[in-house]
Each structure stands twice: as structure tokens, then as C-alpha cells.
Amino acid sequence: MIRIEAELPRNDLAAVTDALDMMGITVNITKAKSRGTTVGSEVHAAKGTGMYRSEFRDKFILQTTVSDNSEHDVIEVIRSNSNTGKISIFPISRVIDISSGVENEQGLALSEYDSVILIAAKKQETSFPFGLTTSKVKLEPQAIEGEKGYYDVIEKKFVPLENLESVIAQVKPIEKFQIMTPDDAFLIQSLTRIQRNFSLYKRKQSDSYSQAFLKYISNRFLSLWPENEINTAVLYVDIVGSTKIATSLSSEELSGLIKVFSEEMAVVVSKHAGFVLKYAGDAVIAFFPELKDFGNMAENAVRCARSMNMLVNHSLNPMFASFGLPKINVRIGIDVGKNRIVVLGSEPDLIGHSITIASKILPLAQPNQMTIGEETYKMLSQEMAVQFMKIDPQDKRWNYNHPTTGKIYPIYFSIPVMQISNRGN
Structure with missing residues (x-):
């Protein structure tokens, strides 16, 4: 690390x-001692032009710590956006974030919101969210009527710290998590x-x-890890026949349905040690990286x-039915x-072959079915692999x-649960 x-x-x-901000680099700025207290003298730039005063005596020190x-x-960004000045480089042996105890590159990059998340996560006894990096501060500390919390400058609302802890408690990953029965606590x-x-989502245009x-x-x-390659399982999920559903609903009903679905x-992606890559209309795209504490990424995705x-x-x-909406x-x-x-x-964002494959095989799945590529299949245990059947070589939909x-x-x-049971007999 260097300063x-x-x-x-x-x-x-x-x-x-502005250029460093585009790179996600956070800076501190202080004014340097000026060279004198008088205003720069007026100088003619050329005959017939106006007067200007030199501002070169107003110097500022920009500091940033990076990997x-x-x-x-x-350095190249600074040089390309400035005509004069000096750049100094200083080695740093160690950086520690005071509130979280996180060190070096991760500690270096923590924003205020990141620190709050880690404090809330520590109270929930979870290592989630695994890693944080530099960005603008998302939340600003506040207290309303004695209640500690943060003003979310993106969502434009006060978020009590207790609420943030509640969100983390609901989404924190659990190793080999899976919803097994209709009375599961997660359901x-x-x-x-x-x-x-639901009623709030119909009126509110932003995400939950x-x-x-x-x-x-x-x-x-x-x-x-910008510009690096990482091993991930990629999952696409979308609503079958969403266009037909959209034509039967008002814009408020459709908005509520999509927001609830998304x-x-x-939340269920996060419970399985995955991350949401993006929301795309009626689809959610997620990725499951290699995380040593959460097992096989392919099995997590399945x-x-x-x-x-x-x-x-x-x-x-069941909830859509109670609201008078069609099932999906x-x-x-x-x-x-x-x-x-x-x-x-x-x-x-992520770009790679597996993302392309996941998007191509998605339309081949039947309603309530999943389609997986061979690289996924090869990573599954025998117990999980028997839940799948290979595509028929004569199936012309896939070439x-x-x-x-x-x-x-x-x-x-994927094979329906009933057929899997019959296979075992």
C-alpha cells in the first residue's frame, strides 16, 4: 500500500x-500554506485582452491511500488533469479501520456505511458481507429522538441501526441452506x-x-478485484410468461408483483452465499463465488x-392470490x-462464458425447472447429480x-421430486 x-x-x-472519483478513489484535501498574503498582481495576457490575477499561489494538498x-x-490521472504541481509517494506498512478492526486493503477502503454494516454484522455473529471496498458514503450517522441510525442518502430516508441489523439477520448466509418444507421458518x-x-411497493418506484x-x-x-477473473456459479431466474401477465395487470399491480418477486x-440468493449481480425487469441475475466457509458454489446455486x-x-x-394477482x-x-x-x-459487472451459457440455457427450462451446464453438473455430489437428466442428443433446441x-x-x-423418488426405487 502507498500514500x-x-x-x-x-x-x-x-x-x-472528479477523475479520481470516477475510479472510486477517495481523497482528502487540505490547503497548503500560501506564499504570501497579498493578491497576485494584475497582468496583461496580450494587448487588447482583459486583466487576470494569478491564482498559482493557491495550493492544495490532495492525499489518497491506495494499493x-x-x-x-x-499518478497518470493526476498528471493528465493538472498542469503544474508535485506528486510524492510514501510506502505504508499497515492500515487498520478503528471501528471494525479490518486491516490493510479492506480496512483502507472502508466507507462510513461499510463500518456500520460490519458493526451490525458483528452483532449478528456473521462474517457476511465478506468484503467491502471504496465508494462514496451511502449513509450518514444521525439520531432521531434518541434512536441511533443512519440517513440513507440514496433511499432518502432514516434507517435505524436496529433495522439494518434486522436486514442482515434475514439475509446472512447459512452453509448448505435450503427450504425443505412448506412450514420452513424462512417461508x-x-x-x-x-x-x-406489497402495498408500499405498488406506490414506491424505487427498490426495497x-x-x-x-x-x-x-x-x-x-x-x-477490478479487472480480475473469479470462479463463480451464475444463476438466471425469470418469470415464465411475464408479458402475458403484464397485459392483465395495472401498472401499480405489476410494479408491486415485480418488486416483491425481486x-x-x-434474499434467498443471499441465504445461499450468493450475490445479486443485477435486476433486469422480471429477471434476477446472481453469482455464487468460491467462499471457503460456505462450501461448493455449484451446489449452493442448485x-x-x-x-x-x-x-x-x-x-x-399464496400471497399473490390473496391480493387478487395471478400465480407465477x-x-x-x-x-x-x-x-x-x-x-x-x-x-x-461480470463478463464471461458461464454467464453467456446460463442466459442461453434459461429459455430451455420448463416452468419450475432448472437447466444447468456440464461444468455445474461435474461439481455436484452424486446425491445431487441424480436430480438431473442429460439433454436428449436429438433435441434440436440446443446446438x-x-x-x-x-x-x-x-x-x-432438473427432474421433478416425484420422478427422483421413483428413480431410487
């Missing part, structure tokens, strides 16, 4: 800080959440707090898909592989040639 200091004139300060890998990029929580929030929180955590996780999918179907059948659809079915596509973390605009082998890439369909 970079740049002495810059006022004229160049805004351009440099060694970022040194070259930060009871889901029913309560939907009952409480849980959705915004989980997307924030996902961005933080990906920002730890939130419940996001268990998550099973839980999603349980959630639809035993929570979402989902289809799911999963594959595993290396994906590159890229920054598109202001947010990190994708793998770029490495040059042969058709095998895919597998």
Missing part, C-alpha cells in the same frame, strides 16, 4: 478529484415480509431497502434454485466458470458448440 500526495493549484483541483497495483493509474418470514410491503442493500453489497464484493429472490421454487409455490403465489412460475439457468470483473459506467472442445456443450435438466 500519494499531490500539490495542486486550485484551477486543477476539481478536474483531478500498490493502483499507483500507476492514480414464514417471507410471507410476513410480503404482507407488510433489502434489494438496495444486497445490490450495494454485491458491488462492494466485486470492487475488491426482493424475495434476492440448492438456491430449489429454494426459489419452494418460495414461489409456498409464499409468493419461474425457470432457472445455471453454469459455472471464470468470469471477468469489469466496470461499466459506475458499477462493476451450442463449446469454444474449447468444438463439440456441443452438454446441458442437464
